[in-house]
Amino acid sequence: MKKRKILTLLLIPLILTSCSKNNGQLKILCPTGGPAIAFYKYGENSNFETTTNPQTSLIPMFQTDIYDVIVAPTNGGLAQIVKFNAQYKIAATITFGNFYIISTGRDGNNVMDEGDKVLIFQEADLPGKVFNYLYSDLKLDVTAVGNASNTKNVIENNGVLVGETTIAFDYIMTAEPIMTVTKKTPFINIQDEFFNKTGGKMLTQASIFVKNSSSKNSIDNFLVSLENDINNGVSDPDLIYNEIAKLGSNEAQSGVFGTNATIAKKITQNGNGFSLGFKRSMEIKDDIQQFVDLFPGLNLGVLDEKVFYQ
Amino acid sequence: MKKFFINKFVLTLLGVLVFISCWYIIYETTGKSNATFPAPKATFDQMFVYLQDRYTYICIWGSLYRMIIGFLIAAFLAIILGCFVGNHKKTKYVLNPTIIAIKAIPTAALIFLFLRLAGLKNAPIYVVAIIVFPIVYEATVSGFNQIDKDLINSSRVDGGNSFINTLMIKFPLAFPSIGIGLISSFALSLKIEIMAEVISGSSSDGIGRAIQNAYLNSENGLVPTFAYSLIAIIVILIISLLLFFIKKFYKKVSNVA
Numbered sequence: 001m002k003k004r005k006i007l008t009l010l011l012i013p014l015i016l017t018s019c020s021k022n023n024g025q026l027k028i029l030c031p032t033g034g035p036a037i038a039f040y041k042y043g044e045n046s047n048f049e050t051t052t053n054p055q056t057s058l059i060p061m062f063q064t065d066i067y068d069v070i071v072a073p074t075n076g077g078l079a080q081i082v083k084f085n086a087q088y089k090i091a092a093t094i095t096f097g098n099f100y101i102i103s104t105g106r107d108g109n110n111v112m113d114e115g116d117k118v119l120i121f122q123e124a125d126l127p128g129k130v131f132n133y134l135y136s137d138l139k140l141d142v143t144a145v146g147n148a149s150n151t152k153n154v155i156e157n158n159g160v161l162v163g164e165t166t167i168a169f170d171y172i173m174t175a176e177p178i179m180t181v182t183k184k185t186p187f188i189n190i191q192d193e194f195f196n197k198t199g200g201k202m203l204t205q206a207s208i209f210v211k212n213s214s215s216k217n218s219i220d221n222f223l224v225s226l227e228n229d230i231n232n233g234v235s236d237p238d239l240i241y242n243e244i245a246k247l248g249s250n251e252a253q254s255g256v257f258g259t260n261a262t263i264a265k266k267i268t269q270n271g272n273g274f275s276l277g278f279k280r281s282m283e284i285k286d287d288i289q290q291f292v293d294l295f296p297g298l299n300l301g302v303l304d305e306k307v308f309y310q
Numbered sequence: 311m312k313k314f315f316i317n318k319f320v321l322t323l324l325g326v327l328v329f330i331s332c333w334y335i336i337y338e339t340t341g342k343s344n345a346t347f348p349a350p351k352a353t354f355d356q357m358f359v360y361l362q363d364r365y366t367y368i369c370i371w372g373s374l375y376r377m378i379i380g381f382l383i384a385a386f387l388a389i390i391l392g393c394f395v396g397n398h399k400k401t402k403y404v405l406n407p408t409i410i411a412i413k414a415i416p417t418a419a420l421i422f423l424f425l426r427l428a429g430l431k432n433a434p435i436y437v438v439a440i441i442v443f444p445i446v447y448e449a450t451v452s453g454f455n456q457i458d459k460d461l462i463n464s465s466r467v468d469g470g471n472s473f474i475n476t477l478m479i480k481f482p483l484a485f486p487s488i489g490i491g492l493i494s495s496f497a498l499s500l501k502i503e504i505m506a507e508v509i510s511g512s513s514s515d516g517i518g519r520a521i522q523n524a525y526l527n528s529e530n531g532l533v534p535t536f537a538y539s540l541i542a543i544i545v546i547l548i549i550s551l552l553l554f555f556i557k558k559f560y561k562k563v564s565n566v567a
C-alpha cells in the first residue's frame with residue numbers, strides 16, 4: 001500500500017503535465033515560419049504549439065503519441081513513417097517552398113554562373129538538395145551554413161561570412177521571412193525553377209501528418225477548416241494580420257509564429273511569399289514522390305498507399 | 311562597518327563600469343556592427359523598450375512558473391530521499407551510482423529525453439527537476455551527517471520513534487544545510503530553464519523563447535537578443551540577491567545552532 005502511494009506521488013508531475021492533453025481538441029505541433037502562418041487562427045489555442053527547432057524538437061515527436069497533428073518537412077515526416085514505423089499518415093501539403101536566391105551585387109555579369117560564390121543553408125536537407133538538383137551543373141563555388149537564420153547574419157553583413165576564412169558572396173540562398181526581414185528582393189524564385197525543371201511538379205515542402213489513432217471525424221473537420229483558413233488568408237492577407245495581431249506585441253506574435261503580423265502580411269501580399277496552399281496528399285501523390293526522390297539517401301522508394309491519409 | 315559597506319558598494323559599481331567598458335571596447339574593435347556584436351547603448355535602449363512590453367513579463371513569469379514547478383518537485387523528492395538516506399547511511403552507497411549518473415549526464419541529453427517523454431512545453435520542468443535533485447539530495451544527506459550524534463542518542467533515550475525524531479529533531483537541525491542546497495540550486499534552475507527553452511524551441515512563453523525569437527527576427531543584429539539576455543541577467547540578479555540574504559539568515563541560524 002505504501003509502495004503504491006509513493007509511486008502515485010512520483011507520477012503526480014507526469015499526470016499533471018499530461019492533463020492539458022485531452023480537452024477534446026487536437027494537439028498540434030508545427031514549425032515556425034510559413035507552416036505556422038497557415039495556422040494564423042490558432043495563435044491563442046493552447047493545443048497549438050510551434051517550435052523553431054524542427055530537427056531537434058519536431059521530428060522526434062513522431063515516435064511519441066503526444067501530438068495528433070504534426071506539421072513537418074514532407075521528407076522528414078515520410079521518413080519517420082516509412083523507415084521508423086511512426087504511427088502517422090500524410091494528409092495534406094500546406095507550404096510549397098519559401099526559398100529564394102538574393103544577389104549581393106558583387107557579381108559583375110549579374111548571372112549566377114561558373115565560379116560565382118554562393119551561400120546556401122542546410123546542405124544535407126531540403127534547401128541543399130533542391131539547390132543541388134537545380135544548379136549542380138553550374139560549377140558554382142558553394143559554401144553551406146547550418147540553417148536559414150545563419151544566412152541572415154551574412155545578409156546583414158553585406159554578404160560577407162566572417163569565420164576561419166572570410167568569404168564575400170555573390171549570391172545567397174535564403175528563405176522567407178528572412179528575405180523580407182532583411183529587406184531584400186528575390187533574384188531567383190527557387191519554387192519557380194523547380195516547377196520548370198520538373199515539368200510542373202510542386203515543391204511539397206511542409207505537410208500535415210495525422211496520428212493514426214486520432215478520431216477520423218476530428219481530423220476531417222480540422223482539415224476542412226484549415227483549408228478554408230489558408231485559402232481565405234492567401235486571398236485576404238489582412239485576415240492573417242488581424243488574427244496574428246491579437247497576440248499583442250511583435251515579440252509575442254513572433255513567439256508563436258516565428259514572425260510578426262506585419263511581416264506575415266507583407267510576405268503573403270508579396271506573391272504569397274510563403275507559398276501557402278492546401279493540397280490533399282492523395283491528389284498530389286506524384287508531386288510528393290518526385291519530392292522524396294530528391295533525397296536518394298533516405299531510401300524511401302515508391303511510397304505505399306498506406307502512408308497517405310484518406 | 312558602514313565604511314566597509316560603502317567600499318563594497320563602490321567596488322561593485324566599479325565592476326559594473328569595467329564590464330560596460332569592456333563591452334564597449336569589444337564593440338569598437340569588432341567593427342561597430344550590431345550584426346556581429348551588439349552596441350551597449352542600443353542594447354540598453356532596447357531593454358528599456360522590452361521592459362515596457364507586457365509580453366516580457368509574461369515570458370519572465372512563464373519561465374519562473376515552469377522553473378518553480380520543476381524546482382519544487384525536485385526539492386520535495388530530494389529532501390524525502392535525503393532524510394531516508396540520512397537515517398540509513400548504508401543506503402547511500404546503493405544510491406550513489408544513480409546520483410553520480412544524474413549529475414554527470416549532459417543537460418542537452420536530458421532535454422532530448424524529456425522532449426519525447428513530456429512534450430515541448432513540459433520538458434524544461436523535468437530538466438530543471440533532474441538538475442536540482444542531486445544538489446538538494448546531497449545537501450540534505452550532508453545536513454543529516456553533521457547532526458551531533460549525542461543529541462540523537464539522547465532523543466532515543468527519551469523514547470521518540472524514528473519518524474518523530476527525523477521530523478522534529480533531525481530535520482530542523484539539518485535544515486540550514488538543506489536551505490543552502492536549495493538556495494544554490496535555485497538561481498541555477500532559471501539558467502537551466504532558459505537553456506531548455508532555447509533547445510526545445512517551444513512556443514511556450516518564456517525568456518529562452520524570447521531570446522531565440524529576438525535572434526531570429528531581429529532587424530538590428532544581436533541587439534534584441536542581448537536586450538532580452540540583460541533582462542534575464544536582471545531577473546537572476548534579483549533572485550540571487552534575495553537568496554543571498556536568505557542564505558545569510560540561514561548561516562546565522564546555523565551558527566547559533
